[in-house]
Amino acid sequence: MTLANPEPQALNFECETGNYHTFCPISCVAWLYQKIEDSFFLVIGTKTCGYFLQNAMGVMIFAEPRYAMAELEEGDISAQLNDYEELKRLCTQIKRDRNPSVIVWIGTCTTEIIKMDLEGLAPKLESEIGIPIVVARANGLDYAFTQGEDTVLAAMAQRCPDKAPEAEKEDRNAIAKLLNFGRKKEEVAAEESEYVNHPPLVLFGSLPDPVVTQLTLELKKHGIKVSGWLPAKRYTELPVLEEGYYVCGVNPFLSRTATTLMRRRKCKLIGAPFPIGPDGTRAWIEKICSVFGITPKGLEEREAQIWNSLEDYIQLIRGKSVFFMGDNLLEISLARFLIRCGMTVPEIGIPYMDKRYQAAELALLEKTCNEMGVILPRIVEKPDNYNQIQRIKELSPDLVITGMAHANPLEARGINTKWSVEFTFAQIHGFTNARDILELVTRPLRRNNNLKDLGWDKLVREEANV
Amino acid sequence: MKLAYWMYAGPAHIGTLRIASSFKNVHAIMHAPLGDDYFNVMRSMLERERDFTPVTTSVVDRHVLARGSQEKVVDNITRKDQEESPDLIVLTPTCTSSILQEDLQNFVQRAQLESKGDVMLADVNHYRANELQAADRTLHQIVQFYIEKARKKGELPVGKTEKPSVNIIGTTTMGFHNQHDCRELRKLMADLGIEINAVIPDGATVHELKKLPQAWFNLVPYREIGLLAANYLKEEFGIPCIDITPMGVVETARCLRAIQKVLNEQGANVNYEDYINEQTLFVSQAAWFSRSIDCQNLTGKKAVVFGDNTHAAAITKVLAREMGIHVVWAGTYCKYDADWFREQVKDYCDEVIISDDNGAIGDAIARAEPAAIFGTQMERHVGKRLDIPCGVIAAPIHIQNFPIGYKPFVGYEGSNQIVDLIYNSFTLGMEDHLLEIFGGHDTKEVVTKTISADSDLSWTREAQTELNKVPGFVRSKVKRNTEKFARDRNLSEITIEVMYAAKEAVGA
Numbered sequence: 001m002t003l004a005n006p007e008p009q010a011l012n013f014e015c016e017t018g019n020y021h022t023f024c025p026i027s028c029v030a031w032l033y034q035k036i037e038d039s040f041f042l043v044i045g046t047k048t049c050g051y052f053l054q055n056a057m058g059v060m061i062f063a064e065p066r067y068a069m070a071e072l073e074e075g076d077i078s079a080q081l082n083d084y085e086e087l088k089r090l091c092t093q094i095k096r097d098r099n100p101s102v103i104v105w106i107g108t109c110t111t112e113i114i115k116m117d118l119e120g121l122a123p124k125l126e127s128e129i130g131i132p133i134v135v136a137r138a139n140g141l142d143y144a145f146t147q148g149e150d151t152v153l154a155a156m157a158q159r160c161p162d163k164a165p166e167a168e169k170e171d172r173n174a175i176a177k178l179l180n181f182g183r184k185k186e187e188v189a190a191e192e193s194e195y196v197n198h199p200p201l202v203l204f205g206s207l208p209d210p211v212v213t214q215l216t217l218e219l220k221k222h223g224i225k226v227s228g229w230l231p232a233k234r235y236t237e238l239p240v241l242e243e244g245y246y247v248c249g250v251n252p253f254l255s256r257t258a259t260t261l262m263r264r265r266k267c268k269l270i271g272a273p274f275p276i277g278p279d280g281t282r283a284w285i286e287k288i289c290s291v292f293g294i295t296p297k298g299l300e301e302r303e304a305q306i307w308n309s310l311e312d313y314i315q316l317i318r319g320k321s322v323f324f325m326g327d328n329l330l331e332i333s334l335a336r337f338l339i340r341c342g343m344t345v346p347e348i349g350i351p352y353m354d355k356r357y358q359a360a361e362l363a364l365l366e367k368t369c370n371e372m373g374v375i376l377p378r379i380v381e382k383p384d385n386y387n388q389i390q391r392i393k394e395l396s397p398d399l400v401i402t403g404m405a406h407a408n409p410l411e412a413r414g415i416n417t418k419w420s421v422e423f424t425f426a427q428i429h430g431f432t433n434a435r436d437i438l439e440l441v442t443r444p445l446r447r448n449n450n451l452k453d454l455g456w457d458k459l460v461r462e463e464a465n466v
Numbered sequence: 467m468k469l470a471y472w473m474y475a476g477p478a479h480i481g482t483l484r485i486a487s488s489f490k491n492v493h494a495i496m497h498a499p500l501g502d503d504y505f506n507v508m509r510s511m512l513e514r515e516r517d518f519t520p521v522t523t524s525v526v527d528r529h530v531l532a533r534g535s536q537e538k539v540v541d542n543i544t545r546k547d548q549e550e551s552p553d554l555i556v557l558t559p560t561c562t563s564s565i566l567q568e569d570l571q572n573f574v575q576r577a578q579l580e581s582k583g584d585v586m587l588a589d590v591n592h593y594r595a596n597e598l599q600a601a602d603r604t605l606h607q608i609v610q611f612y613i614e615k616a617r618k619k620g621e622l623p624v625g626k627t628e629k630p631s632v633n634i635i636g637t638t639t640m641g642f643h644n645q646h647d648c649r650e651l652r653k654l655m656a657d658l659g660i661e662i663n664a665v666i667p668d669g670a671t672v673h674e675l676k677k678l679p680q681a682w683f684n685l686v687p688y689r690e691i692g693l694l695a696a697n698y699l700k701e702e703f704g705i706p707c708i709d710i711t712p713m714g715v716v717e718t719a720r721c722l723r724a725i726q727k728v729l730n731e732q733g734a735n736v737n738y739e740d741y742i743n744e745q746t747l748f749v750s751q752a753a754w755f756s757r758s759i760d761c762q763n764l765t766g767k768k769a770v771v772f773g774d775n776t777h778a779a780a781i782t783k784v785l786a787r788e789m790g791i792h793v794v795w796a797g798t799y800c801k802y803d804a805d806w807f808r809e810q811v812k813d814y815c816d817e818v819i820i821s822d823d824n825g826a827i828g829d830a831i832a833r834a835e836p837a838a839i840f841g842t843q844m845e846r847h848v849g850k851r852l853d854i855p856c857g858v859i860a861a862p863i864h865i866q867n868f869p870i871g872y873k874p875f876v877g878y879e880g881s882n883q884i885v886d887l888i889y890n891s892f893t894l895g896m897e898d899h900l901l902e903i904f905g906g907h908d909t910k911e912v913v914t915k916t917i918s919a920d921s922d923l924s925w926t927r928e929a930q931t932e933l934n935k936v937p938g939f940v941r942s943k944v945k946r947n948t949e950k951f952a953r954d955r956n957l958s959e960i961t962i963e964v965m966y967a968a969k970e971a972v973g974a
Contacts, residue, residue, distance in 0.1 A: 048498075048562075069469070139499065142528060
């Protein structure tokens with residue numbers, strides 16, 4: 001993919017007060033403990049953290065989750081209790097009850113403020129109890145919502161093995177070849193011939209297994225082999241990361257992980273748009289192909305075919321406007337996709353904007369706007385929800401993508417909303433799942449179409465102010 | 467440090483926010499990091515609130531950590547004062563701000579100078595109080611603040627209302643069935659010829675607070691929230707307080723007799739005996755239900771009860787005293803007020819359990835093997851696991867515990883609702899009996915209903931594994947659509963690729 005030509009208009013970045021609603025980044029344990037099957041997440045924080053997790057995760061909490069709170073008490077805050085001894089007691093109990101392959105400590109606001117040295121305590125305790133302890137500071141002082149995953153993966157990136165067990169593998173292969181002389185050799189050859197010879201590629205970002213399979217197969221069509229995935233299904237299966245490996249992100253909120261992979265693990269980052277929407281997926285594959293000098297085959301047709309299958313949904317949103325209040329960092333990619341679907345986007349709110357990590361995505365956004373002939377959106381970093389609601393009242397967009405704190409009040413005022421968190425938990429990556437994004441986006445419009453003749457749009461009494 | 471998976475009562479600031487957001491035109495500003503405003507989500511979802519929750523955050527971030535909040539909190543307060551002109555802004559500390567030890571009181575004083583509305587700091591220690599204690603305390607604090615303010619200005623009304631009147635104290639937002647209870651209490655008071663002087667905090671404005679002393683008595687329906695405020699009013703103005711929860715037929719009558727007594731002491735000369743009698747025997751259905759054949763089937767069945775003080779105590783009494791059910795144990799998570807609970811239920815159950823450890827409660831349920839559980843959402847899930855029915859009687863609760871239909875727990879209509887809840891929780895007597903005799907409903911194996919049951923298509927092992935990852939409730943639909951897709955294209959083998967091609971084409 002080439003960078004967009006410099007157009008007369010450029011993206012406009014603003015920064016507001018940061019008074020906005022989002023989930024606490026510790027919420028990442030909800031999906032990461034399910035993704036990494038042999039892990040145990042210990043959130044070291046207060047009742048406030050526990051209350052959030054308990055309520056945000058609804059029914060999951062009852063399914064014997066592999067996470068728990070290490071609830072800090074007054075004695076911990078005033079250092080009357082010894083942090084090390086306390087953590088040792090709890091981790092020993094976890095080891096006894098669950099026997100995980102890794103314990104992930106999630107540092108919170110409180111551990112930051114009282115300066116509990118989790119990174120210092122972990123290696124000591126690790127060697128004492130014999131279970132790896134990974135420390136991630138996913139706190140609300142520094143991060144928003146999905147950035148929690150970023151802090152965990154950045155910490156995990158340092159635990160990836162740095163050498164493939166080369167000799168052993170070859171040995172085993174040699175023996176295997178001997179034993180299965182003939183048939184096996186053909187199969188191995190066939191297997192290898194499906195791939196182009198390229199340097200190892202590791203993808204990073206936690207996705208549900210079916211989506212991992214889909215994206216892996218999508219790259220396989222172009223002869224690209226995915227050597228590993230950070231995170232893998234199990235902690236014990238973390239991918240090998242040698243110096244010079246190529247890495248590519250699948251989600252827009254993974255900038256710390258990307259930085260860690262480049263600086264600490266000496267990997268080469270492929271900066272691509274993210275595989276969200278058929279346009280994003282194609283650009284993502286094209287970028288990876290171009291890095292490896294591969295000409296993609298049939299990609300254009302594949303994209304066109306997906307767009308065709310989306311037409312019934314696109315009809316519902318074409319020409320309509322969507323306002324992103326911003327809370328999960330997927331906003332740029334989703335806005336870019338929806339603009340390609342024919343929507344207009346007056347504002348993209350976003351908690352944090354890493355212009356380097358998202359550079360290719362931003363360029364694609366700009367290019368998409370120019371090609372679709374729509375005005376470039378204003379990108380508002382650290383938005384102010386109060387101001388945004390005033391702007392929403394002025395603009396009356398056809399759809400507002402927002403958190404649950406504002407969704408019902410906006411609906412009561414006749415404004416269609418879609419709950420933003422659903423985009424984090426739904427399968428939205430790759431060609432295959434483009435339909436699922438539109439299923440989410442169009443749902444409020446379809447629902448309200450069904451009810452539109454009832455005259456029940458505004459369900460609050462006229463407000464005196466304004 | 468404590469290893470915890472679940473908690474029954476929330477952190478202190480939730481209690482303060484519940485009080486603040488119950489009042490009209492009161493705004494709470496939390497001194498908290500990003501993400502701690504989860505209260506707004508809960509209120510918007512659970513209560514399906516149409517209005518924006520009047521809670522914002524003065525965000526504590528790295529800058530605040532390094533240099534202190536400085537002007538930030540003051541600015542946020544004065545800004546909110548201008549934007550929404552609330553009558554009162556409650557600055558709410560959280561666990562984070564309580565360890566930062568900033569002088570929030572000083573911020574409040576400075577902000578007060580520039581604000582048209584009142585500004586106050588919720589005086590709650592995160593590490594010593596839970597949600598319920600904090601709510602009780604904040605309500606007391608707000609009441610005291612406005613009584614003293616009115617007194618200073620000489621605006622405190624003198625004397626009582628002409629007719630007997632009541633303050634109902636303690637109905638809050640996110641309280642278990644509080645809105646329905648409140649409506650039922652109003653109706654009950656109207657039946658008794660008692661005027662409502664004020665209902666606080668839910669739906670009240672702070673301007674109403676100065677007229678609280680005009681009431682003849684205070685009614686505090688819930689043990690957890692409102693007693694501090696009522697006791698304050700008793701000390702200041704000698705207003706008698708009735709803290710008997712009118713939940714269940716017997717307790718409702720006891721509550722009404724207590725009201726009768728305090729009114730007659732003030733010269734009202736009322737007699738509610740006929741009303742109680744009429745309601746108990748002929749209007750409400752609960753007493754008649756106890757006598758009916760249905761309820762006979764429940765005799766001696768075992769139940770356990772767990773919840774907050776108010777509900778667990780009231781339900782225990784209803785089960786044991788009004789329905790003849792055997793309460794094996796009754797428990798509360800209000801450890802700070804355990805003595806009261808013991809006193810209330812000691813005659814109505816075999817054992818009392820005081821704990822906020824959900825694991826211990828789960829074990830106690832498994833040990834008791836009751837026929838039904840009455841507890842919180844947590845106990846409902848324990849019940850699911852053990853295959854024991856559960857009626858939810860107390861917070862923590864889910865959206866389904868905020869019904870749209872009228873479902874009070876207090877008063878005579880409340881006792882009807884409780885009967886339904888209890889009766890429906892136990893397996894219906896006769897059904898139970900027959901199932902036992904004949905060994906189940908369906909002993910014949912169910913014939914599979916999927917069209918593709920006799921499929922001629924073969925699934926590769928990978929595809930089959932992939933299919934199994936699809937959530938159960940849509941799996942057969944995915945399977946059917948994928949096979950239809952394959953048949954249309956004359957494919958005889960279904961691979962992962964075919965599966966996803968089908969998804970792309972038909973949304974399978």
